[in-house]
Every structure is written in structure tokens, then in C-alpha cells.
Amino acid sequence: MTLNRRAFIGTGAAAAVALSAPMVRAANHGKPKVVVIGGGAGGATAARYIAKDSAGEIEVTLVEPTRAYYTCFFSNLYIGGFRELSSIGHSYGTLATEYGINVVHDWAVGVDNDAKTVTLAGGAVLPYDRLILSPGIDFIEDSVPGWSLASQNKMPHAYKAGSQTELLKAQVEAMPEGGLFAMVAPPNPYRCPPGPYERVSMVAHLLKEINPTAKILIADPKPKFSKMALFQEGWQKHYGGMIDWLGPDFGGGNVSVNPDEMTVDIDGAVEKVDACNVIPAQKAGRICEMAGVMDGNWAPVVPHTMQSRMDENIHVLGDATNQGDMPKSGYSANSQAKVAAMAVRGALLDTKVFPAKFSNTCWSLIETDDGVKVGASYQATDEKIAKVDGFISQTGEDSALRKATYNESLGWYAGITEDMFG
Ligand SMILES: Cc1cc2nc3c(=O)[nH]c(=O)nc-3n(C[C@H](O)[C@H](O)[C@H](O)COP(=O)(O)OP(=O)(O)OC[C@H]3O[C@@H](n4cnc5c(N)ncnc54)[C@H](O)[C@@H]3O)c2cc1C
Known part of the structure; x- marks a missing residue:
């Protein structure tokens, strides 16, 4: 059965089609296809950047079971009473309508590395030229x-x-x-x-x-x-x-x-x-096991491109990876996603690929207006993503600096969620 991409732009009807369709094929057979599994900090960013920067030359499908993604970042602030829950919930509508991404609300339940296909819980089968996995964590x-x-x-x-x-x-x-x-x-x-x-x-x-x-x-x-x-x-x-x-x-x-x-x-x-x-205790999301990209509890990657060390057609991002010095954070996943997006475009469209650079900052709120942070920049080496230099808030800082640090985190949250969801 052949379906056109309009059927997959994140509506209830689209999900119903996805669940009943034994085989999903895109309308434009000639274009390279990227499937992204997981619509969180890594996956949503990667899908958006590939779609945005390839000007429609790559067909991007994003597979994510939930219709509203609640960020773990700032979820503690909801517990403290500093945020409403609704303020940390985000939908995939703009990725579908503005960026032409096929958003499929379903679980990926299998990867055939040789055939280069992903199977969804509803039975659909998605072909890919490159697959991106950013499923986050599961518990041990x-x-x-x-x-x-x-x-x-x-x-x-x-x-x-x-x-x-x-x-x-x-x-x-x-x-x-x-x-x-x-x-x-x-x-x-x-x-x-x-x-x-x-x-x-x-x-x-x-x-x-x-x-x-x-x-x-x-x-x-x-x-x-x-x-x-x-x-x-x-x-x-x-x-x-x-x-x-x-x-x-x-x-x-x-x-x-x-x-x-x-x-x-x-x-x-x-x-x-x-x-x-x-x-x-935690390990990479289960789809990484199904894709055969795990070594122990995590998925090792090539830092220059975020390609799996087990399968060059698969890139792994974010918490699921074993990559080196970066902490498992939303900021890290977002940063890694941009490196992977550039590498995928380079591989599929022969566009220029620049040396990979990464950064991360983790802010934390301790009490009203008392924000602290730790962060670093990183570069890709053959062995790992390696820390270049870092910074951390100091004990004894004055309240004006702590308030400025908290305000910085508010700006970061607005920026990263726009970078993920458009
Ligand atoms: C309490 C808390 C506070 C945090 N605060 C911060 C912070 O201040 N700053 C910061 O940078 N980071 C923070 N983080 C960390 C951040 O949330 C994660 O590091 C980040 O979300 C990782 O991105 P990811 O893409 O790897 O996974 P996720 O963002 O978790 O996305 C994974 C997505 O994949 C989907 N998925 C999983 N399996 C499948 C499958 N089989 N098929 C289809 N979809 C699938 C899931 O539904 C999910 O939406 C915090 C985390 C917690 C728990």
C-alpha cells in the first residue's frame, strides 16, 4: 500500500492510518529517506535540522508515541511551584506543518539493519537510508x-x-x-x-x-x-x-x-x-538493543558524526549514547543532534561537513532566584567526545549573580524548546 506524506503529519487520522498500514512508502521515491526514532531533545532537533537545512531534498519521518512531549528539563521547577505543567509540554504540529516532517505517533518495535527498515507497533514498515535513534533511557x-x-x-x-x-x-x-x-x-x-x-x-x-x-x-x-x-x-x-x-x-x-x-x-x-x-539505574532506550547498537548498557558512537560504531547507517544521540565526556543532558542531546544532522546531510546530499563541536550547560535552581550552573565545550576525537574547557558557579556568590544565572536558564529553556519544535 502506498501512502503520501500528508497522511503522516501528526493528526489522529494519521496515527490511525499508521496503525493499520502494513507498509508505509513515501510519495517521492527518489529522495533519500531519514527515519528518526524518538521526538525528544535529540530526535526532534535532528529531524528539524535535517528538514530545515535540506530544503525538502531529504524526506524526514519522526516516530514518537506521545503527542505531547513534557521536558524533563524544568520538570523539577514544576514540583517546586515555579512552572505550570502546561508550560513544559510541547506538541509536534509545527515540525509537521512548517518543516514538512512526517510525524508518526507510534512505537518503533524493530529494526532490520540489512533491509534498512524500521517496524512500528501498528505494523507499518518504514524504509530508511539513514536511521537516527534518540530514545532516551530505560531503567535497569x-x-x-x-x-x-x-x-x-x-x-x-x-x-x-x-x-x-x-x-x-x-x-x-x-x-x-x-x-x-x-x-x-x-x-x-x-x-x-x-x-x-x-x-x-x-x-x-x-x-x-x-x-x-x-x-x-x-x-x-x-x-x-x-x-x-x-x-x-x-x-x-x-x-x-x-x-x-x-x-x-x-x-x-x-x-x-x-x-x-x-x-x-x-x-x-x-x-x-x-x-x-x-x-x-539506567540504560539506553530498548530500541537500541533491537537495532543491535549496544555495548553493555549504552550505544557507542563515532564522535565526528554520531554514527553507531556497530552500524554506519545508524546515528545515535543523547542519553542513549556512550560518547565520552558529555553529561547526559537535553543540552548535550541537542548539540549532538546538530552534528548528526550535518553528517547525515553530508552523506546523503554531498554537502560540506564542518568539524564537530559540542557544548553543554546544566543549570539548577536551589531556591527562589538562586540559580547555579556547570558547563563545558567539547570536540570530537577519534576515541571520544573530549572536554576542551569548562566552568562552574562558585560557592559564596552574591545574590545578584545567582539571580542572573537563573534568568539565563529561562532564556536557555525558551531557546532550546524552539530549536527542537520550531
Ligand atoms: C528531573 C530532570 C531534570 C532535567 N533537567 C535538565 C536540564 O535542566 N537541562 C538539560 O539539559 N537536561 C536536563 N535533563 C536531562 C534531559 O531531559 C535529557 O538528557 C534529554 O531529554 C535527553 O534527550 P534524548 O533525546 O536522549 O531523550 P528524550 O528527550 O527522553 O527523548 C526520547 C524520546 O524517545 C521516545 N521513544 C523511546 N523509545 C521509543 C520507541 N521505541 N519508538 C518511538 N519513540 C520512542 C520517547 O517517548 C521520548 O519522547 C533533566 C532530566 C531530568 C529527569
């Missing part, structure tokens, strides 16, 4: 004994934003006076290194307003964490006595949970908790 089963995806409503992870984030916030708000909030922090490497600690700051901000005698307990398998000195200074300054961090020396790496009983066992000491955020 049993990494927190007692916790599984089946218990995510009792002990939310909130590490994929949307309903999980809403649930976690509601559970914090429902805590009894003087109750206990626990976080089980993840081992390295994981999505957004400062994310758990910004979250603790935002939970503390909320509790300070509605439940000031409540306590927060963090069980952490890591002896150090991102921006540690900055967070610990901020916690002392703004939330003195409320937050207790237990690193591995205090049993933070020996944790199990019982979601039915709402208990957390830290090195044999069992705590009854009123809300609990379990952030399990």
Missing part, C-alpha cells in the same frame, strides 16, 4: 531491590516527565505534617547528573511553604555528585536541618524498598516514609 530491572515499573505509582521515578512528575508532586503535597520524603538516588552514569539534587531542592522549597517540619532523606550510592558543594551550601542556607544526605559511607548504596509498606531499608535500618522517589 532490579537495580533497586523491591522496586519495579509495577510500583511506579506508589514510588514514582519522575525521570520521564509528565504524569509521573505530577504524581510525585501530589504525593509530596499530601505528606502528613512533619512527614518523611525519601529519595533513592541513581548510580553513574545517568540522565542529568544534577537532576536528583535540584529535585531535592525543589521538594524542600515546596515543603518549607506547606509543611516546614517535614524531613528529606537521600540514599545515594555515589560518594560525590554534580555541583555537590553548591547544593550542600544552598541546602544549609535555605533549608537548614531539613535535608539529610546519606552517601555510601553511611549505607546509601545498600538500599531496598517496599512500596506496599512504604518503607525504605538503608543498610539494615528500616524507615517508614510518606513519599518516596526511586530513581533506578
Whole structure:
């Protein structure tokens, strides 16, 4: 069955067609085809840049199950009450209508590397010349004994934003006076290194307003964490006595949970908790396994082009990759997507490809107008994406600088979401 691209521009009807069609073919057989799996920070950016910069010469299909993408970035600020949930939700309409991208709302469930096709849950088969994978993360089963995806409503992870984030916030708000909030922090490497600690700051901000005698307990398998000195200074300054961090020396790496009983066992000491955020250990999104591009838990890539080291027709972006020095962040995924988009255009249209350069900054909000950041620039070497130079906020900075840093993050959020979704 042959369908034209108009059938795939992200409408309900389009999804219905996609689900019932055994074979999807684009109208213009002559144009090279790129399929992008995952419409997040990496995938949406890559799809948009390839479509935008190839002036219609490459046919781009973006496969993403959800119709509204909620950014994990700024989802902690929603928990703290600094953002509405609706302000971090984005749709794919502009990518379809302004950039001519075929947006297909479905799950990719298989990749045939030899035939160069992707199979969707609805049965459709998408041919590609180049495939881009940016599926984000999945959780490693049993990494927190007692916790599984089946218990995510009792002990939310909130590490994929949307309903999980809403649930976690509601559970914090429902805590009894003087109750206990626990976080089980993840081992390295994981999505957004400062994310758990910004979250603790935002939970503390909320509790300070509605439940000031409540306590927060963090069980952490890591002896150090991102921006540690900055967070610990901020916690002392703004939330003195409320937050207790237990690193591995205090049993933070020996944790199990019982979601039915709402208990957390830290090195044999069992705590009854009123809300609990379990952030399990992570690995690349499952489609990377199906595409055969994994080595261990992550997908290794060639830094110059973001091509998989296992299949040169596949590029992998963002959190799913093992690439070197960049942290797993939205900023990194967006930066890597532009390198991949340029490489894909170069390969398919013979356009000029410039040396790959990358950058990242991770901002975190500790309390109202108290923003901090860490960042770096990077270059591609044959071995890895290598850090060139970096910067980090300092302890003891004055409040005007911290406020300026927070304002910078607001500008970044507006910019990156426009860069992703148009
Ligand atoms: C609490 C928190 C705070 C954060 N704060 C920041 C921040 O301030 N700054 C920052 O830069 N980063 C931040 N991050 C990290 C950032 O969200 C991620 O690093 C980024 O989203 C990674 O982009 P990605 O494209 O790899 O994955 P994602 O953005 O997660 O996109 C993956 C997409 O792929 C889709 N998908 C998965 N499997 C399939 C499949 N089989 N078929 C089709 N689609 C599929 C998913 O539905 C999803 O939409 C934060 C993360 C968290 C959890």
C-alpha cells in the first residue's frame, strides 16, 4: 500500500492510518529517506535540522508515541511551584506543518539493519537510508531491590516527565505534617547528573511553604555528585536541618524498598516514609538493543558524526549514547543532534561537513532566584567526545549573580524548546 506524506503529519487520522498500514512508502521515491526514532531533545532537533537545512531534498519521518512531549528539563521547577505543567509540554504540529516532517505517533518495535527498515507497533514498515535513534533511557530491572515499573505509582521515578512528575508532586503535597520524603538516588552514569539534587531542592522549597517540619532523606550510592558543594551550601542556607544526605559511607548504596509498606531499608535500618522517589539505574532506550547498537548498557558512537560504531547507517544521540565526556543532558542531546544532522546531510546530499563541536550547560535552581550552573565545550576525537574547557558557579556568590544565572536558564529553556519544535 502506498501512502503520501500528508497522511503522516501528526493528526489522529494519521496515527490511525499508521496503525493499520502494513507498509508505509513515501510519495517521492527518489529522495533519500531519514527515519528518526524518538521526538525528544535529540530526535526532534535532528529531524528539524535535517528538514530545515535540506530544503525538502531529504524526506524526514519522526516516530514518537506521545503527542505531547513534557521536558524533563524544568520538570523539577514544576514540583517546586515555579512552572505550570502546561508550560513544559510541547506538541509536534509545527515540525509537521512548517518543516514538512512526517510525524508518526507510534512505537518503533524493530529494526532490520540489512533491509534498512524500521517496524512500528501498528505494523507499518518504514524504509530508511539513514536511521537516527534518540530514545532516551530505560531503567535497569532490579537495580533497586523491591522496586519495579509495577510500583511506579506508589514510588514514582519522575525521570520521564509528565504524569509521573505530577504524581510525585501530589504525593509530596499530601505528606502528613512533619512527614518523611525519601529519595533513592541513581548510580553513574545517568540522565542529568544534577537532576536528583535540584529535585531535592525543589521538594524542600515546596515543603518549607506547606509543611516546614517535614524531613528529606537521600540514599545515594555515589560518594560525590554534580555541583555537590553548591547544593550542600544552598541546602544549609535555605533549608537548614531539613535535608539529610546519606552517601555510601553511611549505607546509601545498600538500599531496598517496599512500596506496599512504604518503607525504605538503608543498610539494615528500616524507615517508614510518606513519599518516596526511586530513581533506578539506567540504560539506553530498548530500541537500541533491537537495532543491535549496544555495548553493555549504552550505544557507542563515532564522535565526528554520531554514527553507531556497530552500524554506519545508524546515528545515535543523547542519553542513549556512550560518547565520552558529555553529561547526559537535553543540552548535550541537542548539540549532538546538530552534528548528526550535518553528517547525515553530508552523506546523503554531498554537502560540506564542518568539524564537530559540542557544548553543554546544566543549570539548577536551589531556591527562589538562586540559580547555579556547570558547563563545558567539547570536540570530537577519534576515541571520544573530549572536554576542551569548562566552568562552574562558585560557592559564596552574591545574590545578584545567582539571580542572573537563573534568568539565563529561562532564556536557555525558551531557546532550546524552539530549536527542537520550531
Ligand atoms: C528531573 C530532570 C531534570 C532535567 N533537567 C535538565 C536540564 O535542566 N537541562 C538539560 O539539559 N537536561 C536536563 N535533563 C536531562 C534531559 O531531559 C535529557 O538528557 C534529554 O531529554 C535527553 O534527550 P534524548 O533525546 O536522549 O531523550 P528524550 O528527550 O527522553 O527523548 C526520547 C524520546 O524517545 C521516545 N521513544 C523511546 N523509545 C521509543 C520507541 N521505541 N519508538 C518511538 N519513540 C520512542 C520517547 O517517548 C521520548 O519522547 C533533566 C532530566 C531530568 C529527569
